[in-house]
Amino acid sequence: MSADPVLARIDADLPQALDRLMALLRIPSISTDPAYAEACDRAADWLVADLESLGATAEKRATPGHPMVVGHIGEGAPHLLFYGHYDVQPADPLELWRRDPFDPALEETEHGEVIRARGASDDKGQLMTFVEACRAWIAEHGALPCRVTFFLEGEEESGSPSLVPFLKENAEELKADIALICDTGMYDRQTPSITTQLRGMLREEVVLRAASRDLHSGLYGGLAVNPIHVLARILAELHDASGRVTLEGFYDGVPETPPEVLEQWAGLGFDAEGFLGRVGLSQPAGEQDRTPLERLWARPTAEVNGIEGGYTGAGFKTVLPAQARAKVSFRLTGTQDPEAVHRAFVAHVEQRLPEDVTAEFPMGDGAPATRMDIDRPEFEAARAALSQEWPKPAVFAGVGGSIPVAGYFKEILGLESMLIGFSHDDDGLHSPNEKYDLASFHKGARSWARILGALARA
Structure with a gap:
């Protein structure tokens, strides 16, 4: 027919x-x-x-x-x-x-x-x-x-x-x-x-706790551990200088994109600077050894979606917070196992905790x-x-x-x-x-x- x-x-x-x-x-x-x-x-x-x-x-x-x-x-x-x-x-x-x-x-x-x-x-x-x-x-x-x-x-x-x-x-x-x-x-x-x-998705939340209550930074600053400082270091170390995610085993199951598909994508003439320019940005971030379309479509990511801790209201309050929290999402590719990535994230956090700081993980659900x-x-x-x-x-x-x-x-x-x-x-x-x-x-x-x-x- x-x-x-x-x-x-x-x-x-x-x-x-x-x-x-x-x-x-x-x-x-x-x-x-x-x-x-x-x-x-x-x-x-x-x-x-x-x-x-x-x-x-x-x-x-x-x-x-x-x-x-x-x-x-x-x-x-x-x-x-x-x-x-x-x-x-x-x-x-x-x-x-x-x-x-x-x-x-x-x-x-x-x-x-x-x-x-x-x-x-x-x-x-x-x-x-x-x-x-x-x-x-x-x-x-x-x-x-x-x-x-x-x-x-x-x-x-x-x-x-x-x-x-x-x-x-x-x-x-x-x-x-x-x-x-x-x-x-x-x-x-x-x-x-x-x-x-x-891409699949893994959603994480981490809460760091230190002192039993918020502290006056004039009385305790410089001596008491600040969980925001600890959290910031932990989150910063999720990526190396080249943009790769540092979690142990994170790239297990991540496939290489077939050459013929990469050739199709190259033929599209994707303008990364123009794409980013529409939202006020100019330079592509992420894995520097990958093309922009690979990063968008075929590579896994780790993104910090929100950070909270201390005083963020109007005016100023010189508080040293008792806790800090962050929400982190992982986009997954290939056969990456959400549960394995969750375990790697928990280990990444716990290995970097100083004395007097504990971590909780209220969320850790995902799909491949x-x-x-x-x-x-x-x-x-x-x-x-x-x-x-x-x-x-x-x-x-x-x-x-x-x-x-x-x-x-x-x-x-x-x-x-x-x-x-x-x-x-x-x-x-x-x-x-x-x-x-x-x-x-x-x-x-x-x-x-x-x-x-x-x-x-x-």
Whole structure:
């Protein structure tokens, strides 16, 4: 089955596809606010009806929170599991919106027309690009070129409390050959990407205690140990002069990025100084022997997120504090073990404690990184299909943050995931005046149509 008539159908039916997206965007499916529970339920019903209009067998599945939507359509290989989420962030502060966030409209901007509404980019617009690609395949050929299971969540924006139990309870039904996740973006407006590595996270808090109470620095300063001084030294020694993390065994399990991927990244022409200049900085920090994109996408980090101790209010108080605390996060890559990094951090602190200072660690929870097997033929097939649609070739990209569902799919369902989406950095996710480029919606649907055909052939 050729994708060419499918692409022509997507072009011809763009107005109707927009009408469908606008209808979904009008539903204020805010998952974190109980006042919008009925709207979340209504959005799930809307999606069930829309999937049924394709010929899918679709159901709204109850959870302790908001419902999941599961649908099945097609036959043959491969079997694809498509994930998206229909819930959205709250729209507050409303006074910063230029229009009602749940009254979607097209607006003209410097980058062309955009769809302005809460959820336009995160994630309803992204979700519907895939649905519209499926609709066009069925309209032209009477069937999809492969088997698809839709899995649409209603709690992603509120921490996904029902996700893991639902995956475990329905693992057999949801197992497939590969998962497709649409909750991601492009490298830039001309360069699509497939996210193939996601850093994990370890969150730590350390509290140092010394004297039994805050002391007057005039009476005790110079003789009593100051826990802020001790903490500052410990935190400073988390890195060496080259930017490497000094925890023992920290780099165990950290892989080298394949040369062909580094070559793709080099071709992107990433401007580190310009990237930093947008936030008032100029010089790249971190591991000096790594390229800037490696540091952002593929290397582990240790960052001090906050320090507290002593008196920080108005005026001045010459106090020698009894305690000091810090919060530290570690971004993990490859097969780094969060528990092993936690133990190394505890040892790093305890080995540097002087007499009279003790340490407590109230927090130490984390999740490992997710790395996709890009040697599987589906990845190169999808990359080639994306490259046909956009001005510049698609790249295998990394993401500095985390997308937990990809890790859950791997852990619970045994699935590799391809993360493909068409959002942009300026879409205003979680912010007032969220938008989704009309080109992202249109060419996103065309991209998925190409990918479906390519995966069926692969």
